[in-house]
Structures are given as structure tokens and as C-alpha cells.
Amino acid sequence: MPTTDSRTFLITGGSFGLGRSMAAHLVSAGHTVWVCGRDESRLADVATHLPRVRTVRADVGTAEGREALIAAVTAGGTLDVLVNNAAVSHAHDYTNPFTLERDRASEEVTTNFVAPIELTRLFLRWRREADREGSAATIAMISTPAALF
Numbered sequence: 001m002p003t004t005d006s007r008t009f010l011i012t013g014g015s016f017g018l019g020r021s022m023a024a025h026l027v028s029a030g031h032t033v034w035v036c037g038r039d040e041s042r043l044a045d046v047a048t049h050l051p052r053v054r055t056v057r058a059d060v061g062t063a064e065g066r067e068a069l070i071a072a073v074t075a076g077g078t079l080d081v082l083v084n085n086a087a088v089s090h091a092h093d094y095t096n097p098f099t100l101e102r103d104r105a106s107e108e109v110t111t112n113f114v115a116p117i118e119l120t121r122l123f124l125r126w127r128r129e130a131d132r133e134g135s136a137a138t139i140a141m142i143s144t145p146a147a148l149f
Contacts, residue, residue, distance in 0.1 A: 008032040008078045010069075012060050012119065013086030015042035018142065020050075022083065027052045034073045036060070036086075060086050060115040061107060070122040074130070082123045084116035085142040112143055 009026055013019045014035025027033045027050060036058040037043050043055040056072045059065035073079050088111045094100060120139055127133050 006030050006032065007080035008034070008073075008076070009081040009083060010034045010036070010073050010079055011083040011085050012036050012058075012069075012115070014053075014083075015039060015046050015055070019083070019085045020046060022085070023053045024050055032078075036069050060119060061088075061111045063118070066115060066118050066122060070119070070126055074126050077130075078132075079123065079126065080136065081138045081140070082119060083140045083142065084119055085140075086115060087112050087143050116141055116143075 009023075009031055011019045011023055011026075011033065012035075014023050014033075015037030019035060019037075023033045023035050023046070032054070033052075034054045034056060035043070035046060036056045037046075038057065038059050040057060043057055046053055047055050056069060058069035058072075060069065070079075088108055123137075123139065127135075127137060
């Protein structure tokens with residue numbers, strides 16, 4: 001059922017799982033919804049099955065990715081709700097040569113902890129620069145239970 005109070009949402013990690021489900025629900029309620037992800041094929045699938053959802057390829061695990069994401073979404077002039085949903089978790093088997101050759105823990109910390117903080121900062125900075133601090137906004141934090149380990 002569409003709402004008369006349409007808002008613009010950005011859902012990180014929105015190309016599958018919980019993020020995609022939230023996007024489907026929100027767009028069916030009449031909201032403008034952006035989702036980002038790293039995987040082009042998953043984003044293409046979202047565009048095919050949820051054509052009213054806007055997609056942008058972005059890696060929130062990098063400063064450049066976060067900056068480009070906020071710039072792309074806010075180019076339309078509005079962003080009301082930031083949903084920090086992107087998360088990664090890896091098995092850390094230190095008897096496995098693959099684990100020893102790659103810094104998988106840093107990727108988890110950056111994506112699960114640093115990225116939501118920095119995206120929130122960028123969102124709040126954009127609101128200040130766009131003179132939107134007086135309008136309603138929401139920041140939602142969703143993560144993976146693996147972040148607790």
C-alpha cells in the first residue's frame with residue numbers, strides 16, 4: 001500500500017538477503033529506494049526483478065566507494081534514510097594457507113564497523129551542506145552476528 005509520505009532510502013548491501021527484502025517492501029510502499037552492492041550480477045538481478053529500485057555498484061569497504069555512493073544517491077537532491085546493512089564475515093582458519101595470505105579480518109572490520117560510521121558521517125555532512133538538518137532523517141544500523149566474534 002503506497003504511502004503519502006514518500007522518502008528516499010539508501011540500503012547498503014541491498015542486492016540480496018535482508019537488504020533486498022527491505023528494498024522490495026519499501027518500494028512497494030511508494031518510497032524511492034537505492035541499493036548498493038559490489039556484485040554486478042546481483043545488482044542486475046535486482047534491476048530486473050525490482051525495476052523501481054535504483055542500483056549503484058559501490059564497495060563501502062573503501063573510502064572512495066563510500067564517497068562515490070553518497071554522491072551518486074544525493075545527486076538527485078534528497079536522501080532521508082540511510083540503512084547501513086552491508087556486512088561480511090569470513091571463517092578464520094589459521095591452519096589454512098589462504099587465511100594466512102590474506103588480511104580477511106581487516107576487511108570485516110572495515111565493512112562491518114568503519115563503513116557504517118563513515119557513511120553516517122558522509123550522510124550527516126551532506127545534510128548540513130544541503131541545508132537539510134531541519135528535516136526528518138533516519139539512520140538504521142544493521143549488522144551481522146559474526147561481527148561479535
